[in-house]
Amino acid sequence: GAVVSQHPSWVICKSGTSVKIECRSLDFQATTMFWYRQFPKQSLMLMATSNEGSKATYEQGVEKDKFLINHASLTLSTLTVTSAHPEDSSFYICSAFPRTGAKTQYFGPGTRLLVL
């Protein structure tokens, strides 16, 4: 199946700092990627849709100035958590469709963020 990678796999940072998470499609081009957030023992919640070459679309309740998304190429989307606070600690997962018209998304391995 299609491969999606994320970097870093885990990160610990101090409150007030910014953290960048990368999502890469390794063997396909993705014009659209999705960012999800997952709290322990809960399901995935869609945060935003990342569109290559244009602005991301954020879900209701997600602060676009807090979670900056940049999709500068067809294989890379980045999520930057700005001025991180302990409540931002979570598991962040990205996904992408392997090709136009595909019905199945493939997910990255996730990034565990811990804000102290």
Add this chain to the structure above:
Amino acid sequence: TQLLEQSPQFLSIQEGENLTVYCNSSSVFSSLQWYRQEPGEGPVLLVTVVTGGEVKKLKRLTFQFGDARKDSSLHITAAQPGDTGLYLCAGGRQAGTALIFGKGTTLSVSS
């Protein structure tokens, strides 16, 4: 509003038992996926169903998509400890759009 109702939320059974997880919605989906997720890892796709009434089997796992494409079920026969994990159903409204996830079912199989 939870568009995909998944049940049960937690399930603890003994090795060898059978179980069924349900995923229900009032909305029609063009496709429905089932994922399994281990702690600290991303979801891993188990199956995609796209046709109403479709049944797919993956070893001891049987997946069914409702005739109206509003619901789905996952049945595991003779569960094993290795089946332990979080099972997620996710529906797609149309190709290329984000998935809508159920709340997940945490399955624990003890030997």
